[in-house]
Amino acid sequence: xxxxxxxxxxxxxxxxxxxxxxxxxxxxxxxxxxxxxxxxxxxxxxxxxxxxxxxxxxxxxxxxxxxxxxxxxxxxxxxxxxxxxxxxxxxxxxxxxxxxxxxxxxxxxxxxxxxxxxxxxxxxxxxxxxxxxxxxxxxxxxxxxxxxxxxxxxxxxxxxxxxxxxxxxxxxxxxxxxxxxxxxxxxxxxxxxxxxxxxxxxxxxxxxxxxxxxxxxxxxxxxxxxxxxxxxxxxxxxxxxxxxxxxxxxxxxxxxxxxxxxxxxxxxxxxxxxxxxxxxxxxxxxxxxxxxxxxxxx
Amino acid sequence: xxxxxxxxxxxxxxxxxxxxxxxxxxxxxxxxxxxxxxxxxxxxxxxxxxxxxxxxxxxxxxxxxxxxxxxxxxxxxxxxxxxxxxxxxxxxxxxxxxxxxxxxxxxxxxxxxxxxxxxxxxxxxxxxxxxxxxxxxxxxxxxxxxxxxxxxxxxxxxxxxxxxxxxxxxxxxxxxxxxxxxxxxxxxxxxxxxxxxxxxxxxxxxxxxxxxxxxxxxxxxxxxxxxxxxxxxxxxxxxxxxxxxxxxxxxxxxxxxxxxxxxxxxxxxxxxxxxxxxxxxxxxxxxxxxxxxxxxxxxxxxxxxxxxxxxxxxxxxxxxxxxxxxxxxxxxxxxxxxxxxxxxxxxxxxxxxxxxxxxxxxxxxxxxxxxxxxxxxxxxxxxxxxxxxxxxxxxxxxxxxxxxxxxxxxxxxxxxxxxxxxxxxxxxxxxxx
Numbered sequence: 001x002x003x004x005x006x007x008x009x010x011x012x013x014x015x016x017x018x019x020x021x022x023x024x025x026x027x028x029x030x031x032x033x034x035x036x037x038x039x040x041x042x043x044x045x046x047x048x049x050x051x052x053x054x055x056x057x058x059x060x061x062x063x064x065x066x067x068x069x070x071x072x073x074x075x076x077x078x079x080x081x082x083x084x085x086x087x088x089x090x091x092x093x094x095x096x097x098x099x100x101x102x103x104x105x106x107x108x109x110x111x112x113x114x115x116x117x118x119x120x121x122x123x124x125x126x127x128x129x130x131x132x133x134x135x136x137x138x139x140x141x142x143x144x145x146x147x148x149x150x151x152x153x154x155x156x157x158x159x160x161x162x163x164x165x166x167x168x169x170x171x172x173x174x175x176x177x178x179x180x181x182x183x184x185x186x187x188x189x190x191x192x193x194x195x196x197x198x199x200x201x202x203x204x205x206x207x208x209x210x211x212x213x214x215x216x217x218x219x220x221x222x223x224x225x226x227x228x229x230x231x232x233x234x235x236x237x238x239x240x241x242x243x244x245x246x247x248x249x250x251x252x253x254x255x256x257x258x259x260x261x262x263x264x265x266x267x268x269x270x271x272x273x274x275x276x277x278x279x280x281x282x283x284x285x286x287x288x289x290x291x292x293x294x295x296x297x298x
Numbered sequence: 299x300x301x302x303x304x305x306x307x308x309x310x311x312x313x314x315x316x317x318x319x320x321x322x323x324x325x326x327x328x329x330x331x332x333x334x335x336x337x338x339x340x341x342x343x344x345x346x347x348x349x350x351x352x353x354x355x356x357x358x359x360x361x362x363x364x365x366x367x368x369x370x371x372x373x374x375x376x377x378x379x380x381x382x383x384x385x386x387x388x389x390x391x392x393x394x395x396x397x398x399x400x401x402x403x404x405x406x407x408x409x410x411x412x413x414x415x416x417x418x419x420x421x422x423x424x425x426x427x428x429x430x431x432x433x434x435x436x437x438x439x440x441x442x443x444x445x446x447x448x449x450x451x452x453x454x455x456x457x458x459x460x461x462x463x464x465x466x467x468x469x470x471x472x473x474x475x476x477x478x479x480x481x482x483x484x485x486x487x488x489x490x491x492x493x494x495x496x497x498x499x500x501x502x503x504x505x506x507x508x509x510x511x512x513x514x515x516x517x518x519x520x521x522x523x524x525x526x527x528x529x530x531x532x533x534x535x536x537x538x539x540x541x542x543x544x545x546x547x548x549x550x551x552x553x554x555x556x557x558x559x560x561x562x563x564x565x566x567x568x569x570x571x572x573x574x575x576x577x578x579x580x581x582x583x584x585x586x587x588x589x590x591x592x593x594x595x596x597x598x599x600x601x602x603x604x605x606x607x608x609x610x611x612x613x614x615x616x617x618x619x620x621x622x623x624x625x626x627x628x629x630x631x632x633x634x635x636x637x638x639x640x641x642x643x644x645x646x647x648x649x650x651x652x653x654x655x656x657x658x659x660x661x662x663x664x665x666x667x668x669x670x671x672x673x674x675x676x677x678x679x680x681x682x683x684x685x686x687x688x689x690x691x692x693x694x695x696x697x698x699x700x701x702x703x704x705x706x707x708x709x710x711x712x713x714x715x716x717x718x719x720x721x722x723x724x725x726x727x728x729x730x731x
Contacts, residue, residue: 009527123337123346127551129579137555142531143527143556144530219547220543222342223337225544263513264527270514270516271515
């Protein structure tokens, strides 16, 4: 029983991490049909900025509880600024282009941003352990757990619910749905599509940066941080169905739970299991588990 | 006489012999390509300290300020120019870069390389291009075990000695350990490190039981929640890991609040690279290695060379030197000694062949230890290897080690003519501990 509880919690924590880092990617693709490879850089910039701000906060002798504020500031600042600059400076020129061109352009951006990180933050790692130390540990299911990683579950759940409500129960969500289904008709109906695109991209960027900013206290923030994330994010998004938020959640949950079971029961297949799940899903549902229905123009 | 019938041939042979023995034309500068990770995840823990160690020693060599007996200027009197090159980007890029350095930029020698993958990929290329290449770190024993090499040297022990020394250390300090498991990165170095440790434990502590759930998480995965849970639930008393860089630091951050280091004895064979960076956040009671007698393991060795190295490094970079700094500095020193020795023998600036001849089988006192190029026909170095236990020194406000113990090279490295795996599997015959 203890082992089952531990495995479930491990799976939920990893699923939450996966959802946080992939939901921004799926929103941008769902609305704009932009496969943003630079998403990994937004994650890395969020992590670096968060770690740096938490360090500044701690050096100023301020209370550790306030370092959570720094995480939010880092996510909003990085996502807001980088998201806006990328959309206006690059992505808007890609809307009419082939998807391969978009992937190449965002991949180039990813490489540039990785090097800019080196220029700005250097090669030495940043440590931002204060939020994790502040929340301490608790014994659950027979093993000691750090409370901070458990809060990932809550954060992912809140973000998932807020996004779902925002997309299905608000005026903004309806506008978004209209743009997703038919961009030209939306323009004809008076929807400011450019504004929708900018806001969507910035929202996706903030979510990507939030993933990095929130994970920063748990890891060594070092060069190359964004590389691993982009691969995992794509796997989750493909499993769930590109552009589907429930799909990203379910995809993350499937991958997280399978991986946790593998680590506990058959560690030899841990590496393989994420991509095995992806392959099986693609065999039976090539468009992913929850791909939004495609409108067919006549 | 044959020579009488072919006087031209005899003359040519004699001339060639004279040319081989004669010194090369005098040179003002020796250009070295110095390769280490300057970007990517290995830059902070390995590449930059390595470059710093090399740069500092080159400057001292050029100004003739190395401690005795190495206070002569330059390599055989020639000023050393270092071209620092990034090792990041994968093996294909490294092979292209190596060819570029040798064939277009005409460097005299290539020194460095941290990754076993880089060294394995470059070995045939270095032999093909017939260029003196000094591997400073890369751990894999395969370089010289697969075939003899003419142009390549490695100036530190290979990684098998880490596993052997770890097993000896556990037996000597924790003889009651009854079971062990491991968490190592899922790539060549992680797999090989576990293999060497596991094989050594079977020889040194045959009664200890190995877990059937040894973990190999993805390289640079960053998230170890499930792995830490699995280790906590495992009955094993000891955890072995060769994690390094961001993976090591992330693992320590995530395992500390979960009490893993209190619950299990943990041995981190490359933990020395993190100890200064983590400072107080490195938990007490963890067994740390440094891939040989380097870094924090030798901080208190009071020899003129070591004291000079630590003080000069601290003055210049504001921190203690970690093991990559020592290891690259050692490669530079070895190359200088080979050039100087060859010049003395040749009576002038030496040719590459003369340098290689001097390098072969070299034995010298390095900054922290004695280095003997005793294996692979005099191309592979052997040194002692050791471990210590982390303990924060509150008085000095810096990390420290207790219970440091070293094992001689003849105890932790295989003898000539046998591969490390064969040697360990046979019960380490001839080991002198």
